[in-house]
Amino acid sequence: MVLHIKKVAVAGPNGNTGPTVVKTLVASGFDVTAVTRSLAKTRDILGPEIDIIEVDYLSQHSLVSALRGIDAVVVCGVGMLPEQTNLIDAAIAAGVRRFLPASLDTDISNPVLRSFPFAQNKTIVQEYLKSRESVISHTSIRTGPLLDYVLSLGAIINMREHSMTRFDDGEKKFSTATIQTASKAVAAVLRMGKEAENRDFRVHDIVTSQNELLKWGKEVVPDAEWTVTPANTEDMAKKVVEASKVDPESRMVDIMFKALAIFGKEFNSVFEEANNEVLGIGMIGESEVKEMLRSFAGAVQSSAGERDAAIINKLSSSGNEE
Ligand SMILES: NC(=O)c1ccc[n+]([C@@H]2O[C@H](COP(=O)([O-])OP(=O)(O)OC[C@H]3O[C@@H](n4cnc5c(N)ncnc54)[C@H](OP(=O)(O)O)[C@@H]3O)[C@@H](O)[C@H]2O)c1
Missing domain, CATH: 3.90.25.10 (UDP-galactose 4-epimerase, domain 1)
Known part of the structure; x- marks a missing residue:
C-alpha cells in the first residue's frame, strides 16, 4: 500500500523561499504546518490561515512534539547546523517518512563544489541523511541560481x-529557475512515492x-x-x-x-x-x-x-x- 504524504512541516518558512513554498504546498492540497523560532514574525509574513508552531531547535522534546503526525519535513533555511541534524533526529523519532533538507540550489554533486563553504553544511546534512536511509527517506531539489x-x-x-x-x-x-518553480518541484516530489526517495531532482x-x-x-x-x-x-x-x-x-x-x-x-x-x-x-x-x-x-x-x-x-x- 502506498502511503501518501499529506501533512507537511516547513521549517524556516518566513525567509527568501519559505513563504512561496508554503503557499504552493497549500495550493497543492497539502496540510502545512510552519515550524519557526518566531511565531509572531511568521504570522506577520504568512497570515492567519497557516498553522504555525514555535520550536526550539536545540530541544529534542520541542522538535519531536512539533513533528508528531507529520509525513514530511521541508527545510527552507540556510546552514542550520546543528539545527538541521537535530530536526532529522526529531523527524525520525516522530515517525516522519520523508525529509527535504535545505536545497533549491546549485547542483553540488561535483566534489570541488562540495568543498566550497556554502555547500559544506549541505554536504554534511546530505551524508547524515544517507546514513539514516533505513529509517527516513530524503529528496533534494537543485535549481541553479533562483x-x-x-x-x-x-x-x-x-x-x-x-x-x-x-x-x-x-x-x-x-x-x-524561479522560486515559484522550485516550490512546484517541492510539491511534485512530495506527491511522488518511492521514485522520489533518496535522490536529487534537477529543475530549471x-x-x-x-x-x-x-x-x-x-x-x-x-x-x-x-x-x-x-x-x-x-x-x-x-x-x-x-x-x-x-x-x-x-x-x-x-x-x-x-x-x-x-x-x-x-x-x-x-x-x-x-x-x-x-x-x-x-x-x-x-x-x-x-x-x-x-x-x-x-x-x-x-x-x-x-x-x-x-x-x-x-x-x-x-x-x-x-
Ligand atoms: N539558488 C539560489 O539562488 C538560492 C537563493 C536563496 C535561497 N536558496 C536556498 O533555499 C534554501 C532556503 O534558503 P532561504 O534563503 O529561503 O533561507 P533564509 O531566508 O536565509 O532563512 C529562512 C528561515 O530559516 C530559519 N533559520 C535560519 N537560520 C537558522 C538557524 N541557524 N536555525 C534555525 N532556523 C534558522 C529562519 O526562520 P525562523 O527564525 O522563523 O526559524 C529564517 O527566517 C537554502 O537551501 C538556500 O541555499 C537558494
Missing part, C-alpha cells in the same frame, strides 16, 4: 542600476547566459545607459583564497564562491538531464524572462540587495566600462 532572488539582489544583472558585472566573456550558459525554467540577459535587459529598458564591468573568474578564484584567510564568514567570500560555482569555467552549470518532465514542470522563454526583468527594473532595492550589489560591483577586475 532567478527572481538573484534579480532582487541585482546579481547576474542589475536591472535597477542598469549594470552588470560580467564574468569572463558572458557566454557561460547556466540553468536557472530556462538555460541562459549573462550576454543573453544583457541583450534582453537592454531591450526592456532601451533608453538606459548600461554599465558593464568585466570580472575574470580565474583571478576571482585566486582572490577568494586570500579573502577567505582574512574573513571566511564575510558576505564577499560567500558571493565570490557562489559566482564561481555558476561562472567558473570548470563547472557545468547547465542541467543536461533536468527532471522537469517527470515533475510536470514546463520551461519559460524570452518573453517571460523579459517580463521578469521589466518587473525588477522599477523595483525598490532592499538594504540587503544594496549591500550585495555593492559587493558584486567590486568583483570586477579592472573597472573597464563598455
